[in-house]
Amino acid sequence: MTKALTVLPTQNLEPFKGVKKIALEEYFTSGHRTCQGCESALVMKLMAKAAGPRTVILGATGCMYVANTTYYSTSWVVPWMHTQLGAAGSAAVGTAAGLKALMRKNRIKQEPINVIAFCGDGGGADMGLSSISAALTYPEYNFLILMYDNESYANTDIQLSSMTPYGANTTFSPPGKARRILHKRWKKNVAGMLAAGHPECRYVATVDASYALEMMNRVRKALTIGGPTFIHSLDPCPKGWDYDPIQSHDLGELAVETGVWPLFEVEDGVLKFYGKSKSIAQGRKRKPVREYLLRQGRFAHFTDEDIEYFQKKIDQMWERWLIPGAVCIAMSDDIKKALAKSEVELATAN
Amino acid sequence: MTVATKPAAAADKEMLISGCAAIAQALRLADIDVVTAYPIRPYDTVMQAVAKLIANGELDAEYIVASSEHDQFEIVKHASAVGARVFCGSSGVGWMYAMEAIAVTPALRLPMVALVGNRALDDPGAFGCEHNDALCVRDLGWMLTWVDTAQEALDTALIAYRVAEDPRIFLPCAIGADGAFLTHSETIVKVPSKEKVDQFLPKYDRGDKLLHPDNPITIAPQVNEDWVMEIRKQNDEAMRRARGVIQEAFRDFHKIFGRQGGNPFVESYMADDAEVILFGQGTLSMPVKVGVRKLREQGHKVGFVRLRWLRPFPTPEVQEALGRAKAVGVVDRDYSFGSPNYGAVLYNEVRSALYDLPKRPHVISFICGLGGREVTLDSVVEMSEILLKVAKTGKVEQPNYWIGVRG
């Protein structure tokens, strides 16, 4: 009989225990042309550092391709290959499958090699969602898909994606005299949707590079746990969000402190909040979203009413969702009661 | 690349199989590493056959059922970059759905063999054979070959791997197989032994282009106007080299297997002394050959030439095969609405290839057999009669005909 699943061993990447323990080697270095203060470029650097040298990286079209890999001055120290805008999931599957077949047939050395495919929010949450969803159902391949979310199609001049926050000014949603707000969609919760819908995926996390150590250790955990995994990173983008580049780090923190960006990880089907989001989930007061929104030019046209609407939606997420940030549905009261009853019965039976 | 030939190993095994099943046998013999499947008729019977081979332990490969044709072609593209021998395929709108991935594969110089089970593009819905699906890639750097029999499908698949993976080429190759007529029709096929195939087909080796931590390269960085033209030119040069590499592969194939000794690029049937020649590709040859024999019995000097490779286009061979005739009728199982003379794709390719001859035959366009409609004996006779009239009068009254259309 063949085994139910044949998953190759992964590298054992222990968490970095403190900033001083982080490896010094860089695998994403100079040569790129991203904007000053680009948080996504920092995500690339930290992701590559966390993964280490025995890694293959695939990158979908977007700023992190176009601005990052100029012919003759590539910033990648590890092997890197472009993939199409909506193909991050397929790139990960194809690379992992190729390596697996060749190792099994003894055509290349058998060793754990990290496979990481990254994409932007446009590439991942819009065009490539089906390819990522498919990828997370192949339990026999080891790879990480990292979606860097700068909340717009940044590379093509800041057009709105399904991840752009409500009301933001983008080149496809400019505020005008007749209509102040053209973009009325609410951002999708991609990490939650993927965690909830893909039982074979052992690890999903949201991250924020303002908390660099936490972020890197989640990349290491995703690569170590094996199988298909997914990380969603929120990246302040000075050009698209319209703020002074010096503020990138602060905005990343504010996104978490206002509760706009909940940090959580889902490991083997169990969800945990971490960092400041953990204390928020445990009752700590969130900062008002006004502090976050008004530091960004893309919300400069917001009236008090718009800010209130935004605040209300964030409050609802924390108060009404089954899992804030992850699962935007709640259980009906009768089911809640029934479940609570059967839990009591279970406890007494045991 | 030359291959040392040893005395033939185990004898061929005869099997009664379809064109798709014959290709699956070739994939087993080529020991492919990664294959991706997605359902669409008629190409997908090849994936059913591959699945069986894997389930029965006759082939060791990653078999990935993708979620769309775009995923299907992206997955094998990336597997090829890390050194895996890959197979893929589609039909009709499925092939079109994958077009972005299909377009970038030759630009990345990634070898891949794909089967296009030719099918009409919806709408309106039709399963039958039409060549417009595969023809969409004729300008992009894919080598394109059309096969006529299940045996030729098996042989061509092996040859396609050898040429595509040759480091002088590194281009993908699509095999066009007429939907139903070839994909599903069963005939006796000689399936060679693995030892013979191993003599013919070396392992895929990407050398210093391999994506691997031991060879940390960056593939497909942004080049813009600084470099893209030089890179396109390299693709052009690879396609030019493909001609010689195909000839080399056929020569070695013939030495090892004793088949495929003829002209790799065109098949001529009673065409050497023909006054008028019908020209086409794929399984069209069956009704046309019957028609040619019939007309010859009646004393008409009719012949047939079948194109085997559309890319690289064999200009000298086509000139040689058609140049002496008075009239040539190009039978297109495709359309190209609004193109010169309202002819179709092959017609305009052939007319262009003959242009430099000092003495050129008249070239007539026939659009025929679309959507799987059968090309009948009557149609062959009708087309031949039009050509015979042109040959006799030296006048072209009408450059283009739709054959076998009602109303």
Ligand SMILES: Cc1ncc(C[n+]2csc(CCOP(=O)(O)OP(=O)(O)O)c2C)c(N)n1
């Ligand atoms: C199939 C396809 N459609 C459109 C484009 C144009 N395009 C290039 S980069 C880009 C933006 C991608 O946005 P995102 O994935 O969010 O990455 P970002 O640029 O924000 O880093 C787009 C739309 C493309 N390259 N491919």
Ligand code: SF4
């Ligand atoms: S536009 Fe935004 S994501 Fe793109 S390089 Fe500039 S800061 Fe980075």
Ligand SMILES: [Mg+2]
């Ligand atoms: Mg983006």
